Amino acid sequence: MMRLTGRRRAAAGRDSEDRLYRSRLDRTIMTTLLIAMAVLWLVPIASAIDRALVFNGWRNFSEVITGDIGGITLWQTYWNSFAIAALHAVMVIAVSSLAGYGFAKFEFRGKELMYYVTLVFLAVPATSVLVPLFFITRELDLRDTYLGVAMAEASLTMPFGVLLMRNFADTIPDTYIEAASMDGASHLRTFSGVFLPMSRPALLSLGSLSVMWSLQDFLFPALLLSDHGKTTAAQAVFRFKEYLAVTPDDIGKYNASLVLLAVPALVVVVASLRFITRGLAAGGIKE
Amino acid sequence: MRSSPAAGGPDVGRRLTRRPGIGAFAIFFGPLIAFYAVFYFFSVGFLIRTSFQKVSLSFRDATNVGLENYRLLIDDPRFIDAVRNNLVFAGVAIVAAMTIGFFISVALWSGVRGRALLYAVFLLPTLMPIALIAAVFRTMLESRFGSINEFLRGVGLDALAQRWLIDPDLAYGVIMVMFVYLIGLPILYYTSNLSIINTSALESAVLDGANPLRLMSQILFPIMRNTHKTVTLSTVLMSFRAFDIVFFSTGGGPAGRTEITGTYVYNYTTSGIKVGFGSAAAVLVLLVSLIVSAVQLRIYRSAGAQR
Structure with missing residues (x-):
């Protein structure tokens, strides 16, 4: 979201809001990319849990x-x-x-x-x-x-x-x-x-x-x-x-x-x- | 150099108290010196000595063979391949850190919802036992029961289900993917440096309507020069310690294709017989790591002096 320049200036250096983006679209694109990568990074973890449940389900754990x-x-x-x-x-x-x-x-x-x-x-x-x-x-x-x-x-x-x-x-x-x-x-x-x-x-x-x-x-x-x-x-x-x-x-x-x-x-x-x-x-x- | 107070005046007393007597020196540095004496100075000496010997892990009946181990080592194509693989994997990891890692860090820093959670997703794998991560990759990629192949077959893409860890080229690619996956530390370094940079150039560029990718590549990337150096050197050093990545996924195979220096040295050391030969390889790896460390210290110090 675009904010008033003054507010943005004041915010700089303290939090990291809106430093990079001209528009809401910019932010949405970047966030989507980031989340897509995070999902990729979670694949091995999801796989481990999925494999841990094969054949006997939770009995494997117990x-x-x-x-x-x-x-x-x-x-x-x-x-x-x-x-x-x-x-x-x-x-x-x-x-x-x-x-x-x-x-x-x-x-x-x-x-x-x-x-x-x-x-x-x-x-x-x-x-x-x-x-x-x-x-x-x-x-x-x-x-x-x-x-x-x-x-x-x-x-x-x-x-x-x-x-x-x-x-x-x-x-x-x-x-x-x-x-x-x-x-x-x-x-x-x-x-x-x-x-x-x-x-x-x-x-x-x-x-x-x-x-x-x-x-x-x-x-x-x-x-x-x-x-x-x-x-x-x-x-x-x-x-x-x-x-x-x-x-x-x-x-x-x-x-x-x-x-x-x-x-x-x-x-x-x-x-x-x-x-x-x-x-x-x-x-x-x-x- | 740290500033030293001018001689004379009230500083004299202070300088005197800061010069430790033998007793104080022994208390504060004694434990460190004892540790180093045993674990580094003796260790390195011992390692160099065994590297000139033919000896087993019992360390009995050693025979001196001079430079023979080193000669054999340099003639062993598997060792040369291990060094080359090491550098290739390090190179891949560096490129990934400076592109993907940099992108992720900036995107996190620029303010997204759930930032802390996303940061943890990228950082945590690096902080887990690497043996565990590599073992998970292996079971995930197993050709018969691995979840990747099961998934591919499940959606009708049987043709894409591969023998990931058995085909030499694919196995090589798998190791590369793992080096990219363990990108947490570069992200941590970038993130911590992003929090202290001066953003005024960035702000005016945003107001001029520059797009995020341009801001990243043309403004932020150049400012982070020192972090790139830290990331590069630490990644090179990491690659020499990446034993677990390879050992637990491909074991250096198939047929030595993914061997790195760590697995090479480990195999000879724990085989129990060609320990002298393994030591010669260890000496060379140690030497390289010390040189890279020395370079790193230089850069670190000059960066510290600027601050």
Whole structure:
């Protein structure tokens, strides 16, 4: 709808109404195109749900929910995924908030070089470090443990964590830190008493992203967990197939399991979408 | 460089407190350094060492073979194909991001009803486990029971029902479609940058009666130069990490047609025997990712300096 120029000017910069369109027709065409594309994007999801109902209808779902699939239940995969994701998030937050504070608030020689070296590992592909991470985890005796997987994942998330926390710490005025240190507080007390409470938005973003990335990870669980009881939800996409794709009758069950295995990630992403998008945009640099 | 306060005066005290002692340095950077020492410096060293060895995943009885693994690697047409496929898929994803992704972002930003819901439709698949998305694509495209073929047969278009994942060229196309489907991050980057651009040029062009497509291509597209760079580099890096996309849909097949570097390295690593050879491939992939990261950091920093 065309609006008065004055109103439009006033609106610019605050909301996004009518910035692009001369007429109602323009807007209708664009909206139609957009909705058509959204429908295309929903095809795989619709297909998964459709396939999940073949042959036995909703029984496919109830059998996956209540059943034991190759030695593990669906609920156990959820639990395994969240346990690893939580450990991963705690490690990433602890290490990178400390370092982020240090990079932002300390001055020392070689700091920027050290920061650069930290960030250059931002995009290391997991596939390229499988061999050493397998070796390290074995030497630490952490195969088939949640901690082993979480540590391997944390190593890949850490550069992003440091980037995010330093960027955030840079925006906290030094006067806050100075005021605290003038009261005689040590850096550690300033960190826990002033910096961490002020960093809530960044910590929420980093925490949500860490949980999400861990839930997305297939490679490290597949490499490091051979115990079927520890299978994560993402890993179960692979393991369930071995048990559920034998007869045509199983196709519905397998697809029902795919839909159900999306639940943990879906819950996390929907609940924290705001923090996730903010964190990704602030990083603006990771995958 | 960050601004440093002038020497002397009240700043002296502040500068002193900002120089960490050994203890403070150890507390704040110790965990990071320990992590990096093990997971990057030792890791990379270990990887390079195994890349010169003939060794299994038990890491016992390794024999040194010098540059043999690298020589074999460069002679392996499958590796060369994997690298080429990787670049082709990255290229497709970049073009899609800068056209479809850009269009979607601008259309969302320009104000439609249900904007948040539509945004989620495009963004969410990227934030799910990619293994899951790829597995859904595979079952969807299965020739006998897949819903695409069932749909085509249902509406009498039997001739169009294809062996999507078995025909090499179609499988290649399917992987491309998946790279386009996972367009969420570019849309996120464009969306977040659209929210901070200066729209005055746009407003006067709208008043002059320019159509939306012209506004997009001639005004908005050029302003988003820095975002295009972010999108391009992050997409290239994503393509090296796109293991799950290929592994869970075509498995790199048929006959290696859709192999990318990720699946190539994974197969040799987990085969358990030719681990040294797989390590050599991993070293090369790692090297490329570090170089792209370094380029990205340069751009990111110069963009940061302008702000």
